[in-house]
Amino acid sequence: MEFLQNFKSQLRVVSPGRINIIGEHTDYNMGYVLPTAIEKNITFDFQENGSESICNIYSKTFDTGFSFDLTKVAKSEVEWHNYILGVVNEILLRERNLKGFDCVLESNLPTGSGLSSSAALECGLAFGLNELFQLNLTKLEMVQLSQTAEHTYAGTQCGIMDQYASVMSEEGHVILLDCLSLDSSYIPIDLNPYKIILLNTKVSHNLATSEYNVRKMECEQGVAIIQQSYPEVKSLRDVTQEMLQYCKGELSETVFKRCSFIVDENERVIQMTEYLKKNDLTAVGELLYEAHDGISRLYEVSCPESDFLVDFSKEYSGVLGARQTGGGFGGCTLNIVHEDQLEEFTEAAKEAYKKKFDILLEIFEVKPSGGTRIVEAS
Numbered sequence: 001m002e003f004l005q006n007f008k009s010q011l012r013v014v015s016p017g018r019i020n021i022i023g024e025h026t027d028y029n030m031g032y033v034l035p036t037a038i039e040k041n042i043t044f045d046f047q048e049n050g051s052e053s054i055c056n057i058y059s060k061t062f063d064t065g066f067s068f069d070l071t072k073v074a075k076s077e078v079e080w081h082n083y084i085l086g087v088v089n090e091i092l093l094r095e096r097n098l099k100g101f102d103c104v105l106e107s108n109l110p111t112g113s114g115l116s117s118s119a120a121l122e123c124g125l126a127f128g129l130n131e132l133f134q135l136n137l138t139k140l141e142m143v144q145l146s147q148t149a150e151h152t153y154a155g156t157q158c159g160i161m162d163q164y165a166s167v168m169s170e171e172g173h174v175i176l177l178d179c180l181s182l183d184s185s186y187i188p189i190d191l192n193p194y195k196i197i198l199l200n201t202k203v204s205h206n207l208a209t210s211e212y213n214v215r216k217m218e219c220e221q222g223v224a225i226i227q228q229s230y231p232e233v234k235s236l237r238d239v240t241q242e243m244l245q246y247c248k249g250e251l252s253e254t255v256f257k258r259c260s261f262i263v264d265e266n267e268r269v270i271q272m273t274e275y276l277k278k279n280d281l282t283a284v285g286e287l288l289y290e291a292h293d294g295i296s297r298l299y300e301v302s303c304p305e306s307d308f309l310v311d312f313s314k315e316y317s318g319v320l321g322a323r324q325t326g327g328g329f330g331g332c333t334l335n336i337v338h339e340d341q342l343e344e345f346t347e348a349a350k351e352a353y354k355k356k357f358d359i360l361l362e363i364f365e366v367k368p369s370g371g372t373r374i375v376e377a378s
């Protein structure tokens with residue numbers, strides 16, 4: 001792209017992906033989640049380009065880019081453009097004054113791997129534009145407008161977890177976030193001598209967006225029926241297993257399973273927080289396996305590849321627990337692995353996965369890290 005010839009970075013922003021320790025699909029049910037950012041990022045370099053409305057975006061990682069006009073922002077046919085355009089649109093809707101800018105992106109965050117590269121993209125852009133044009137947006141406003149951009153431009157009716165984790169995380173901590181009140185507390189996490197290991201299935205089944213929205217609808221259907229018996233219920237967060245049992249006859253089997261998973265999963269977030277505080281790592285691991293079982297059997301957002309890896313990990317005494325992390329239908333499994341068994345486990349997993357699916361596993365350790373921030377341009 002032509003603008004690259006005169007590009008000089010004025011501002012560098014780093015925006016991370018995230019893992020979620022536990023609390024999957026609870027965010028849009030107004031429950032609890034326990035995510036943290038990881039040290040896999042998208043780096044953004046920005047410059048104002050002197051034009052009133054022409055903006056240029058280039059991704060070094062994928063060697064592709066596009067330009068758009070601030071006066072004619074509209075949805076694109078190209079998926080990743082929508083994360084950018086959606087954020088710009090939300091900023092303009094808030095009557096903030098943008099001008100032409102150039103932005104160069106580089107990423108070491110695998111896409112489609114359940115680590116929320118989309119939130120990293122949205123939030124890094126919002127953060128950078130806020131700084132470049134002094135927009136006076138708070139961090140929470142950036143989180144919320146990025147989430148809305150995902151609804152309106154990308155078409156996923158996501159909750160707030162990914163954007164919140166990307167922006168608000170702190171090194172060495174997980175965030176216990178109440179997705180209703182948006183109250184949060186930071187829980188120190190130290191699993192020593194265990195490590196958090198991600199196994200990337202490298203599959204991202206294309207059901208993800210459509211089925212995600214279907215799950216959300218099924219939960220809403222459940223709430224509407226439960227409300228007939230319990231008018232005080234506003235979301236699945238207010239529902240207990242006893243209430244659910246009482247309404248079972250009114251709910252379809254599918255809706256019952258979805259609701260049952262969310263009710264348990266919400267409870268698991270609170271339990272997990274206690275186990276982490278007590279450093280009861282065996283209980284942490286067991287809860288991860290329990291959660292995956294629900295993800296697979298009740299919420300049905302797993303896939304053969306993730307199920308295989310989670311089952312495989314159970315054969316290793318050095319693995320305390322594992323589950324698929326993120327929205328589902330592929331992506332990464334999160335594993336708590338003893339450092340002494342790391343090599344043996346990962347080598348065996350690689351071999352078994354290759355034999356079963358003919359796919360080379362990608363394996364990396366992650367550490368809870370800080371959220372979106374400005375860094376020195378090199």
Ligand code: GAF
Binds near residue numbers: 020027162
């Ligand atoms: C995706 C969504 F974007 C999040 O809001 C969350 O619902 C997650 O799936 C599942 O926990 O990452």
